[in-house]
Amino acid sequence: MTQSNENQSSVSVEKLKWMYEQMVKIRYYEDQMVEVYTEGKKPVFNIGAGTVPGEMHLSTGQEPAAVGIGAHLKKEDTVTSPHRPHHHAIAKGVDLKRMTAEIFGKETGLGKGKGGHMHLFDPEVKFACSGIVAAGIPHAVGAAMAAKMKGKDWVAVAFIGEGAANAGAFHESLNLAALWNLPLIVVVEDNAYGISVPKKSSTSVDSNDKRADAYGIAGAYVKDNDPIAMYLAAEEAVSRARNGQGPTIIEIETYRYLGHFQGDPELYRDKAEVPGLRELDPIVKLKEKLIEKSTDEKELDEMEERAKQEVDEAYQFARDSNFPAPEAALEDVFTS
Amino acid sequence: METAKKRILTGNKAMAEAIALEMERDSNVFVLGEDVGKYGGIFGSTQGLIDRFGAERVLDTPISETAFIGAAIGAAAEGMRPVAELMFVDFFGVCMDQIYNHMAKIPYMSGGNVKLPMVLMTAVGGGYNDAAQHSQTLYATFAHLPGMKVVAPSTPYDLKGMMISAIRDDNPVVFMFHKSLQGLGWMDQLDASVEHVPEEAYTVPLNKAKVAREGSDVTIVGIQMMMHYAMEAAERLSKEDGIEAEVVDLRSLAPIDRDTIVKSIKKTSRLLVVDEDYLSYGMTAEVAAIAAEHALDELKAPVRRLAIPDVPIPYSDPLENFVIPGPERIYEEVKKMMRS
Ligand SMILES: Cc1ncc(C[n+]2csc(CCOP(=O)(O)OP(=O)(O)O)c2C)c(N)n1
Ligand SMILES: [Mg+2]
Numbered sequence: 001m002t003q004s005n006e007n008q009s010s011v012s013v014e015k016l017k018w019m020y021e022q023m024v025k026i027r028y029y030e031d032q033m034v035e036v037y038t039e040g041k042k043p044v045f046n047i048g049a050g051t052v053p054g055e056m057h058l059s060t061g062q063e064p065a066a067v068g069i070g071a072h073l074k075k076e077d078t079v080t081s082p083h084r085p086h087h088h089a090i091a092k093g094v095d096l097k098r099m100t101a102e103i104f105g106k107e108t109g110l111g112k113g114k115g116g117h118m119h120l121f122d123p124e125v126k127f128a129c130s131g132i133v134a135a136g137i138p139h140a141v142g143a144a145m146a147a148k149m150k151g152k153d154w155v156a157v158a159f160i161g162e163g164a165a166n167a168g169a170f171h172e173s174l175n176l177a178a179l180w181n182l183p184l185i186v187v188v189e190d191n192a193y194g195i196s197v198p199k200k201s202s203t204s205v206d207s208n209d210k211r212a213d214a215y216g217i218a219g220a221y222v223k224d225n226d227p228i229a230m231y232l233a234a235e236e237a238v239s240r241a242r243n244g245q246g247p248t249i250i251e252i253e254t255y256r257y258l259g260h261f262q263g264d265p266e267l268y269r270d271k272a273e274v275p276g277l278r279e280l281d282p283i284v285k286l287k288e289k290l291i292e293k294s295t296d297e298k299e300l301d302e303m304e305e306r307a308k309q310e311v312d313e314a315y316q317f318a319r320d321s322n323f324p325a326p327e328a329a330l331e332d333v334f335t336s
Numbered sequence: 337m338e339t340a341k342k343r344i345l346t347g348n349k350a351m352a353e354a355i356a357l358e359m360e361r362d363s364n365v366f367v368l369g370e371d372v373g374k375y376g377g378i379f380g381s382t383q384g385l386i387d388r389f390g391a392e393r394v395l396d397t398p399i400s401e402t403a404f405i406g407a408a409i410g411a412a413a414e415g416m417r418p419v420a421e422l423m424f425v426d427f428f429g430v431c432m433d434q435i436y437n438h439m440a441k442i443p444y445m446s447g448g449n450v451k452l453p454m455v456l457m458t459a460v461g462g463g464y465n466d467a468a469q470h471s472q473t474l475y476a477t478f479a480h481l482p483g484m485k486v487v488a489p490s491t492p493y494d495l496k497g498m499m500i501s502a503i504r505d506d507n508p509v510v511f512m513f514h515k516s517l518q519g520l521g522w523m524d525q526l527d528a529s530v531e532h533v534p535e536e537a538y539t540v541p542l543n544k545a546k547v548a549r550e551g552s553d554v555t556i557v558g559i560q561m562m563m564h565y566a567m568e569a570a571e572r573l574s575k576e577d578g579i580e581a582e583v584v585d586l587r588s589l590a591p592i593d594r595d596t597i598v599k600s601i602k603k604t605s606r607l608l609v610v611d612e613d614y615l616s617y618g619m620t621a622e623v624a625a626i627a628a629e630h631a632l633d634e635l636k637a638p639v640r641r642l643a644i645p646d647v648p649i650p651y652s653d654p655l656e657n658f659v660i661p662g663p664e665r666i667y668e669e670v671k672k673m674m675r676s
Contacts, residue, residue, distance in 0.1 A: 045522050048464030054651065055466055105465070105652030116467040116651030131469040132427065133399050166398035167430065194399055196375035202398035263522050268374045326658035329650050 008228050013293055015071050017303065019227050020290060022070065023063040023283050025307035026087045029096075030060045030258075032315055033086070033103075037262050045263055052103055054116055059087035061225070061257035064282045065189045066091035068222075068230025068252070069157055072238040078143035078156040080136030081129035083118045088159050089129070094122040096314040106321035113324045114332065133194075134160060134167035137186060141173045144182035144241075155183040155241040162251070163194025165208040174247065178215040183241035185234070186249045191256035196268035212249045222252040225282050228289070255280070345533040346519025348380030350492035351457075354499035355382065355419055357537045359389050362417060365503055368395040368404050369421030378423055379459045379518050401431035405456065409439050412454040417503060422458040425474050425512060439508045440483030455502045457511040460488070461561060461612060463660055464516070464523060467651040475559065475611070476618040478510050479589035485542050486590040488512040490560045492519070492531045494587060497540030505542060514560040528564045545593035547600065551582035554606040554670055557597060557623050559586040562610040562642075562661060569666035579674055589619060594626050601631040606673055607639045610661050615643040637676045640669055 033056065040050025047053065059066070062084070070091030073079070081088040089099055095110070102109030103117045110120055118131035126143070130136050140158035147154035164170060165188055177184040188208045192199055205211060212219025218240060220233040230252055237248035255277040259266050290300060345353065359365045367382055373396040376383035386394040397404040401422060408418035422428060428435065435456065442450050462471025479486045485507055489495045495513060502509035519529035548563060549570050556566040563585040570581035582600050586592070601607050607627050609620040620641035627639050642661040650656055 044525075046524060047466075047522050048524060053465035053653065055470065105655075109652075111651075113652030113655060114468070114648075114650040116465065118469065119467055119651070131467070132429065134430075163399045166400045168400070168402050169430070195371045195378070196373075197371060197396045197398070201396055323654050324652055326654045329647055329655040329658045330645060333647050 007232050011228055011231055013290070013295065015231065016228070016286065016290055016293070017295070019067040019071055019231065020283070020286050020300070021303040021307050022067045022091050023227065023286065024304050025311060026063045026066065026090050027060060027283055028308050029086060029090060029311045030058045032311060033058060034258070034262065036315065047263060052117075055083075056117060056262040057084040057260065058258050058262065059084050061255040061277065061281075062189055062191060063087050064225050064227035064230050065159065065187055065252045065254055068227045069185070069187055069234035069238070069250075071231055072234050073155070073157065075125055076152065076154045078126040078140060078154070080140045080143075080156070080158045081127070082133060082136060082160055082164065083129070083131045084161065085118065085120055085129035089120055089122070089127055092127045093125045094120065094127050095124065096310060097317040098122070100314040100318040101321045104318040104321070105323060106318055107324040107328070108317070108321040112328065112332070134164040134169040136160070137164075137169050137173040140184055140186075141177050141182060144177065144184040145180065147183055153242040155185060155238055157185045157187060159187045159189065161194060162188055162190040162192070162199050162208060163197070163202060165211065166202055174211070174215045174217065174249070177247040178217045181244065181246045183244070184247040185237045185241055186247070188249065188251040189254050190251055191254050193256065193260065193269070195260045207251050209249050209251045217246055218248040220248065220250045222250060225252070225254045225280065227282055227286055342532040343535060344530050345492050346380075347492045347495050347513065347529050348377070348383060348518040348520060350496040350533045351381045351499050351513060352376075352383045352385060353533070354496040354537075355503070356385060356388060358500060358503040359385070359393060361537070364415060365417045365419065366393040366395070367419045367421070368397055368408065370397055370399060370423050372396060372421055377421060379513065379515050380520055381421060381457060381513060381518070401427060402434055405431045406434040406438065408454050408456070409434060409442070409452060412452040412508075413442070413450055417453045419455040419457060419503060422456060424470050425458040425460045426469050426472050428458075428474065428477070435484075436481050440481055443507065444483055451506045452508045453506045455499070455509050455511050457513065459515050460512045461514040461516055462649050462656065463561065465651055465653060465656060468648040471649040471656075473512070473560075473613045475512065475589050475613045476622070478512075479592075479619065480617075483508070484590065485509045485588070486512070487542050487588045488514070488559050489540075489587055490514070490517065490563045490585050491528065492533050494540050496533055497538050498542060498587070500537055501539040501542050504539070509542065516561055526564070543588050543591045543593060545587055545596040546585045547582060547596065548585040549581065549583040551580035551604065553580045553604055554608060554673060555582045555584060555597075555600040555604045556608045556610060556666065556670070557584045557586060558610040559589070559619070560612065562612050565661065565663040566610055566666055568663040569670065572663070572667055573670055577671065579670060581670060586619070592622065592626070594630065597623060597626055598630045601627055602634050605634050605636040607635065608666070608669055608673060609639070609641050610666055611641070611643040612660060613643060615641065615646050618643060637673050640673055642666060642669055
């Protein structure tokens, strides 16, 4: 299902601005992370060294999925995210300072430095992620169950990559959500690869929204990494969920500008691929759209400044925070 | 002076070479797993194989561990010899039913009538800030369960020889390789991850520990990184304190080589067991029990254990360093033991 231009123009300028600012924030956040991640890893790259050690999966280029649905969510809605979580977290309103501190391994972090970048938990805005592919989907099913049991109109969104749609947890979760008619939306971000394996070598259908038929639920496909089309598809899915009409799968065609993780030699893809994708940048396109809609360029500049300032402050907070005491490793195995 | 040319290989190349030799030797051997093709395995275990053997015998799979490990079982029952890769051992959770209720039990439940000649290779270990879901070894989790041989080689030479043995073995073998010992360019560069490896095929048994360093004062038992850390600590003990530690590289978790352990304890009368796995119910407890059962009277001091103190592996550097034993802690522990 593709949204017509007519539908596209129905999205309010306010919403478009919100999405734009969030996308700018996400992009800038990830751009900063690219830099920070290399601190202490030069001249020889060593994954376990530097300001931010460990694996790092960035979402540069994949902003539309997060903001298109984020624009419809409220604090009480749940989001689960995989190993590539920053864009989802930012669009959900996760505390940026504490998130960044967590990624820096600091005691002020969301998990006091225990979790790291793949394990961010902010119960204030009901956000969680996991480093195990597809693991967040059943958790979103559970959050949707809880909403239904409590008689609330809250929804749960599980973000996954296209690679995760071949895991058992995806299929089991969708059947369950369909069977119990739960307010669940699974957003499949098709960035064309699961690490090095192209989608066509891993997936028996060309798009995962087709799999909705197998569970008797709604499916939508968003092409061209288009945040506005994503917004419209999400609008339908979220209202379906809030109205007790069951789950939806939305697949969005998106672009991974960077490696699977930072340090990925990317020998499995053509060198020309990414520059080609960057030509189609969704942030540039949305900005043009906003200018077309006679948004004051000064206002856009201000939005960009505001977004960047928030990110800069978050990084500064992370840098200024302390590392946890070593013995703190022994705490929190059980909660009181 | 010995001038024979040395073939210095990294751990990952030694492993890939072993698989290649067996693929050449036996057309039933094939490899499957995530990113084992063009990428060559995230930790390099299948490097170069797809170029030599093609995509028919080196299969990139979807992220469907239950399906492809289960398929390896089905193919093995038909007489194929699959080498399946579970990218990180931590991902066992999504496919443990296939591994344990099936791969490990079918041979037994069939009264030995069904053979499953397969290898499940998997990357283990932490120490590079990959946090709770990507840093475990889970040695004991697998070794506890009957029906699979579980090995964890510590050197390139053993990686090659034990991989060849594992592929030739008619039983399922869980082959754990340590990420830090693969000699990968993007991790810490450890001397222990490179050494001379002969070109031809050779086997190393799957049930024998190795005395990696002889000593008379204390026995340190470890595996993979902990064995190498024990060697470091032993050198320092020798130099600075005149204490001679004997280091036993366990190599195989199941079956475990009791004789080598007991023999060493009888020689030194002191035992320290070091493990990069959780403390309770683990390998350290198993080795301590072997000491209690077979060498109690020989011990001059209580057995000591160093392992991860029953917490998930934390992300942040000071926390992770606190929970994973290192050479310094081993050194200190031995000194304490020698005082008692
Ligand atoms: C159960 C499990 N299997 C394998 C992995 C290793 N792994 C991490 S990310 C990834 C690829 C995921 O691809 P996709 O779902 O498309 O997400 P993307 O990385 O493209 O965002 C794999 C195989 C894992 N983390 N969990
Ligand atoms: Mg993908």
